[in-house]
Amino acid sequence: MAKVHELLATGPTLSFEFWPPRDEQRFARVLDELGSLRPDFVSVTYGAAGSTRDRTHDLVASLQAASYLAVAHVCCAAHRRQDLVDLLDRYRSEGIENVLALRGDPPLDAAGALPEGELRFASELVELVRAVGSFSIGVAVHPEGHPDCGGALDVDLDRAAAKLREADYAITQFFFRVEDYLRLVDGLAARGVDKPVVPGIMPIDRIGQVTRMAEMSGATIPAEVHSRLEAARSDPDEVRRIGVEVATELAQKLQAEDVPGLHFYTMNRSASVLSVCANLGIGAVP
Numbered sequence: 001m002a003k004v005h006e007l008l009a010t011g012p013t014l015s016f017e018f019w020p021p022r023d024e025q026r027f028a029r030v031l032d033e034l035g036s037l038r039p040d041f042v043s044v045t046y047g048a049a050g051s052t053r054d055r056t057h058d059l060v061a062s063l064q065a066a067s068y069l070a071v072a073h074v075c076c077a078a079h080r081r082q083d084l085v086d087l088l089d090r091y092r093s094e095g096i097e098n099v100l101a102l103r104g105d106p107p108l109d110a111a112g113a114l115p116e117g118e119l120r121f122a123s124e125l126v127e128l129v130r131a132v133g134s135f136s137i138g139v140a141v142h143p144e145g146h147p148d149c150g151g152a153l154d155v156d157l158d159r160a161a162a163k164l165r166e167a168d169y170a171i172t173q174f175f176f177r178v179e180d181y182l183r184l185v186d187g188l189a190a191r192g193v194d195k196p197v198v199p200g201i202m203p204i205d206r207i208g209q210v211t212r213m214a215e216m217s218g219a220t221i222p223a224e225v226h227s228r229l230e231a232a233r234s235d236p237d238e239v240r241r242i243g244v245e246v247a248t249e250l251a252q253k254l255q256a257e258d259v260p261g262l263h264f265y266t267m268n269r270s271a272s273v274l275s276v277c278a279n280l281g282i283g284a285v286p
């Protein structure tokens with residue numbers, strides 16, 4: 001199996017994020033449909049306090065067994081160092097060589113912060129993953145700055161640059177304005193870091209969910225998009241149609257900037273991602 005940073009070096013990639021599903025049958029259909037687009041890699045989220053430790057592992061292993069290149073998200077929040085070493089050893093022994101090293105957030109419906117772990121920041125996890133094995137290591141970066149930085153973009157960029165310098169590539173938090181991505185990449189380059197930064201795209205398909213996720217991640221939903229969505233609030237099909245249109249326009253602008261790949265936050269749903277990819281000519285029969 002390849003390593004993600006090697007694929008990124010050979011041309012633009014297509015990738016999808018999934019989370020460990022509750023409904024296996026439904027997920028099998030989603031995977032079937034999105035698998036038809038032949039993604040270069042797929043990634044699987046991890047419940048930050050370890051709540052999905054086994055389910056994340058099992059899905060990563062089964063995707064890899066089905067010939068997908070699978071990236072295991074690993075979060076250091078609320079973990080002991082030894083728990084992380086054990087988890088990474090397990091992946092290494094099974095030939096899973098791609099890890100996205102994250103701090104982690106409490107789930108959307110959780111009250112309060114996560115308990116402290118032995119590692120405070122994702123950069124410390126990058127160091128640990130390097131020490132455990134020869135993984136390809138991705139990290140998260142935040143085009144509008146991480147919310148904990150309270151708008152101090154330069155400070156956040158300094159930390160993101162230090163983290164990415166030690167990793168192999170980054171995937172961004174979702175965002176809606178291409179200029180936020182470009183400012184991030186330029187800021188990293190100004191700090192001497194030119195590793196691939198794959199933009200993360202989330203086609204909006206439900207207003208409530210995206211609004212909550214945007215609040216938590218610090219992503220701005222542009223006012224014009226927000227008012228279109230609000231006007232369509234009672235019509236789920238129209239909300240999805242607007243979401244596909246917005247994501248398509250963003251992806252096209254990013255492609256024009258020669259981004260290293262497109263990473264879709266699928267929310268374990270296929271319809272909107274399929275529509276965006278069809279609009280981009282991805283997966284069309286030649």
Ligand code: FAD
Pocket residue numbers: 044045046047048073074075100101102103104105106120121122123139140141146147148149155156159163171172173174200
């Ligand atoms: P960090 O890099 O540790 O940054 C967190 C904060 O700490 C930032 O404000 C940063 O500026 C600050 N910081 C960093 N280093 C220092 C330092 N040395 N001193 C002081 N402050 C510092 N969450 C999950 O729970 N599970 C997932 O599977 C998951 N997958 C994700 C996938 C992607 C592609 C992305 C973009 C995010 C994902 N997240 C996931 C969310 C992520 O965990 C949150 O955004 C989290 O709040 C920050 O994670 P990080 O890895 O960027 O943390």
